[in-house]
Amino acid sequence: MTALALVPHRDALPPRPLFLRCPGQPEREYYLLLPVAMRPGAEPLVLVHGISRNAPELVLRFAELANRAGVPLIAPLFQRESFGQYQQVLDQRAGQRSDLALLDILDDAARRFGLATGRIALFGFSGGAQFAHRFALLHAHRVRVCVPASAGWYTLPDPALAWPLGLAQSPASVHPDAGCVPFHLIVGQRERGDDEALRHSPELDALQGSNRRARARAWHRALRKAGWSLESSLTVLPRTRHNFSCAHRNGLVETVFRLIGQQGTE
Amino acid sequence: MFQDVGGFEPQLRVIDVLPRDRGEPLGRSRLEAAKRAFTTRRVEFVSGMRLLRTGAPQAGDLVLARIASLGQHQRLESPHGRRAQLYEGDEIVVAYGERYAPDQFEAIIPADLGRCDLVAGGGVAGKVLSSHARMKRATRIQPIGLIADSFGRPVNLAQHALPLRVLRDRRQQVIAVAGTSMNAGKTTTAAGLIHGLSRAGLKVAATKVTGTGSGGDVWSMIDAGASRVLDFTDMGHASTAGLPHERIEAVALSLIAHAAAEGADAVVVEIADGVLQRETAALLAAPAFRAAIDGLLFAAGDALGAVGGRDWLLALGHNVVGVSGLVSASPLATREAEVAMGQPVLLLDQLRDPVLAPQLCFAAAATIDEA
CATH class of the missing domain: 3.40.50.300 (P-loop containing nucleotide triphosphate hydrolases)
Structure with missing residues (x-):
């Protein structure tokens, strides 16, 4: 009988992110992480930053599980100068459409790295969550699943309210399949208070509530009431305040991979 | 199976006959009272240390020295970053080393424990060969002796260093x-x-x-x-x-x-x-x-x-x-x-x-x- 030495299992180290610009479109910028063992046609997970523009931090924190699951990561960088109000899809001051910028980025990643960007899993944190759900409403055919985490407020499925509070006068027509996209909301258990980045107005507070947790619940209810995707869900992260590092410590990344159907164990 | 027995015996004699200079006892309280430099921060002083009054210093050897006269460096940086004021007569613990600093000093390690210079405020003892025109004369120090362990072996920074490490796969x-x-x-x-x-x-x-x-x-x-x-x-x-x-x-x-x-x-x-x-x-x-x-x-x-x-x-x-x-x-x-x-x-x-x-x-x- 031959004795085999016990060697601890060690996953391959995740590769490092790359910072890229779309050729000829220098304001289209993104971070990309390609897993070591990427399956052909693997669906990318798109990570959208909040107003701190922490795109590289998102990629680095998702890197290990993404590498394990063979999921490529794309994190657009919406610079303040060009895309000040990227969360609302249209920046009124610069006249730039952040949704179109993401579509260009997806095309660039597909062309240069052979990624299957026709359908994506879309995650956003805080301001990025605002963008993510609004992008999914306008480009539902490109989004298989959307995970908005800790958004400040939401676009309600109400055609009578003006964009970005509702669907009327949206920057582009709302996609007919918007109601089919599964939206898996995440919010921190301790996001029940106010924070300086949270927008308030009498109308918004009356429609959605006065804090992130109340607003997530309100939007989730509104989706169900409108008869949109029944697969949608709301997850409350325990002991989590409005801070990405805190959410990361409390299992945000694992939760996202579970919600998009990637356990990160392949 | 020695090829050259005659060449081996003198070596044995050297080992056996020459007594090791274990130096003299060096009280821990004296070491702790001395102003200690940043460069020596990884070394832990223990009881039973010795002081070697003679010997040829090597790079990294720790030396107990006295400030002979103040010059360019009038302060010594402590292991915690405090820049301690120096006074003539102060005892300090620094390490021997060379220096190559076009804006300050060029210095080498002296051949013996004779008077030399404080060539860096972080605590480097050396012999100045040249200095920038803006520099004052270096602070002169008088080595008292090399700091040694209880066996009389000079304490060197290398003995307290991190191990050499191979840079393998990295994710950073x-x-x-x-x-x-x-x-x-x-x-x-x-x-x-x-x-x-x-x-x-x-x-x-x-x-x-x-x-x-x-x-x-x-x-x-x-x-x-x-x-x-x-x-x-x-x-x-x-x-x-x-x-x-x-x-x-x-x-x-x-x-x-x-x-x-x-x-x-x-x-x-x-x-x-x-x-x-x-x-x-x-x-x-x-x-x-x-x-x-x-x-x-x-x-x-x-x-x-x-x-x-x-x-x-x-x-x-x-x-x-x-x-x-x-x-x-x-x-x-x-x-x-x-x-x-x-x-x-x-x-x-x-x-x-x-x-x-x-x-x-x-x-x-x-x-x-x-x-």
């Missing part, structure tokens, strides 16, 4: 900072980048791989937000001046490996002196070092240095991710450099920017991995 992005010369703004540039990366939510480790032992750069990197900072003194060297290239390369790669092992997202590596200094030039030209870093940020003292240094590094095959440094403090010099280089000079505010700093860091490998 490694960015080096080199410069035109001493005082070209390398540490400020490195600290700026560290600050920008940490503000972006990244965990940053930092290391200074060559130079003369001094806490200033280490504290500056810690203050900028680095989660851990190591320098060559952690590898057992009071100074890297005069070390053979193989040793400097091994020290540099080990420091990067130790820093990378701390779970950081990025490692910032500062290389001392100018790119034309002998040891720095050899390190930058070494294939193993080039392979260990993903990009290089160049700190220039002036416009001509910016152009010349950047081109010199590009010719060596380095990925120069940006040019910054002292030149960026002058709008006119910045303009000159930008026109000559055809690329912008990075200002300190840009390095500290949490959006721009990661771009510099991760753009480094963009062309490598593109399909």
